[in-house]
Amino acid sequence: MKKVSVKVCIGTTCYIQGQENMKNLSKIIPEKYGDKVELTPSQCLGVCSIQWEAPKPPYVKVNDDIIKEATVEKVLQVIDEKLKELC
Ligand code: FES
Numbered sequence: 001m002k003k004v005s006v007k008v009c010i011g012t013t014c015y016i017q018g019q020e021n022m023k024n025l026s027k028i029i030p031e032k033y034g035d036k037v038e039l040t041p042s043q044c045l046g047v048c049s050i051q052w053e054a055p056k057p058p059y060v061k062v063n064d065d066i067i068k069e070a071t072v073e074k075v076l077q078v079i080d081e082k083l084k085e086l087c
Contacts, residue, residue: 001035001036002086003035003036003037003038004033004036004037004038004062004063004079004082004083004086005037005038005040005061005062005063006025006029006037006038006039006040006060006061006062006075006079007040007041007042007045007060007061007062008022008025008039008040008041008042008058008060008070009041009042009043009044009045009047009048009057009058009059009060009061010041010042010043011042011043011044011045011048012044013044013048013055013057014044014045014048014057014058014059015058016057017055017057017058018057018058018069018070021058021070021071021072022058022060022070022072022075024072025039025072025075026039028072028076029079032076033079033083036083037079037083042061045059045061045066047059047066047068056068056069057069058070060074060075062075062078062079062082063082065078065082
Protein backbone atom coordinates (compact mmCIF):
# COMPACT_ATOMS: atom_id res chain seq x y z
CA MET A 1 0.00 0.00 0.00
CA LYS A 2 1.33 3.43 -0.94
CA LYS A 3 1.62 5.92 1.87
CA VAL A 4 1.82 9.66 2.06
CA SER A 5 5.12 10.80 3.54
CA VAL A 6 5.06 13.72 5.96
CA LYS A 7 8.39 15.09 7.15
CA VAL A 8 8.19 17.72 9.85
CA CYS A 9 11.31 19.83 10.03
CA ILE A 10 12.79 19.95 13.49
CA GLY A 11 15.76 22.06 12.47
CA THR A 12 16.58 25.08 14.60
CA THR A 13 14.97 27.71 12.39
CA CYS A 14 11.70 25.85 12.08
CA TYR A 15 11.63 24.86 15.72
CA ILE A 16 12.21 28.39 16.99
CA GLN A 17 9.86 30.04 14.54
CA GLY A 18 6.73 28.06 14.93
CA GLN A 19 7.27 24.37 15.44
CA GLU A 20 5.07 24.67 18.52
CA ASN A 21 2.27 24.85 16.01
CA MET A 22 3.14 21.37 14.75
CA LYS A 23 3.03 19.58 18.10
CA ASN A 24 -0.45 18.19 17.60
CA LEU A 25 0.37 16.57 14.26
CA SER A 26 1.83 13.51 15.95
CA LYS A 27 -1.54 12.88 17.62
CA ILE A 28 -3.88 13.96 14.83
CA ILE A 29 -2.24 12.15 11.90
CA PRO A 30 -2.34 8.60 13.33
CA GLU A 31 -5.88 9.12 14.63
CA LYS A 32 -7.20 10.51 11.34
CA TYR A 33 -5.23 8.52 8.76
CA GLY A 34 -3.97 5.38 10.50
CA ASP A 35 -1.16 3.76 8.53
CA LYS A 36 -1.92 5.63 5.30
CA VAL A 37 0.43 8.41 6.36
CA GLU A 38 4.01 8.05 7.53
CA LEU A 39 5.00 10.92 9.82
CA THR A 40 8.67 11.44 10.55
CA PRO A 41 10.74 14.24 12.01
CA SER A 42 13.45 15.61 9.75
CA GLN A 43 16.57 17.61 10.27
CA CYS A 44 16.74 20.86 8.29
CA LEU A 45 15.00 20.33 4.96
CA GLY A 46 17.36 22.89 3.44
CA VAL A 47 14.61 25.32 2.52
CA CYS A 48 15.33 27.90 5.22
CA SER A 49 18.69 28.75 3.68
CA ILE A 50 17.56 29.35 0.10
CA GLN A 51 18.94 32.77 -0.76
CA TRP A 52 16.28 33.99 -3.14
CA GLU A 53 13.41 33.59 -0.77
CA ALA A 54 12.74 35.03 2.66
CA PRO A 55 12.49 32.20 5.17
CA LYS A 56 8.93 31.18 5.95
CA PRO A 57 9.27 28.49 8.62
CA PRO A 58 8.09 26.16 9.86
CA TYR A 59 8.44 23.90 6.84
CA VAL A 60 6.82 20.52 6.38
CA LYS A 61 7.37 18.24 3.38
CA VAL A 62 4.44 16.16 2.19
CA ASN A 63 5.67 13.73 -0.45
CA ASP A 64 7.58 16.12 -2.73
CA ASP A 65 5.73 19.31 -1.77
CA ILE A 66 7.17 21.80 0.68
CA ILE A 67 4.61 23.63 2.82
CA LYS A 68 5.74 27.08 3.95
CA GLU A 69 4.55 28.66 7.18
CA ALA A 70 3.03 25.31 7.94
CA THR A 71 0.04 25.01 10.18
CA VAL A 72 -1.80 21.87 11.20
CA GLU A 73 -4.66 22.88 8.91
CA LYS A 74 -2.41 23.41 5.88
CA VAL A 75 -0.66 20.07 6.42
CA LEU A 76 -3.92 18.15 6.77
CA GLN A 77 -5.27 19.79 3.61
CA VAL A 78 -2.23 18.71 1.58
CA ILE A 79 -2.37 15.19 3.03
CA ASP A 80 -6.02 14.94 1.96
CA GLU A 81 -5.05 16.03 -1.57
CA LYS A 82 -2.22 13.49 -1.75
CA LEU A 83 -4.45 10.68 -0.51
CA LYS A 84 -7.01 11.49 -3.21
CA GLU A 85 -4.24 11.25 -5.82
CA LEU A 86 -3.42 7.73 -4.58
CA CYS A 87 -6.99 6.53 -5.15
S1 FES B 1 15.43 24.40 9.82
FE1 FES B 1 13.62 23.81 8.79
S2 FES B 1 14.09 23.98 6.71
FE2 FES B 1 15.91 24.52 7.71
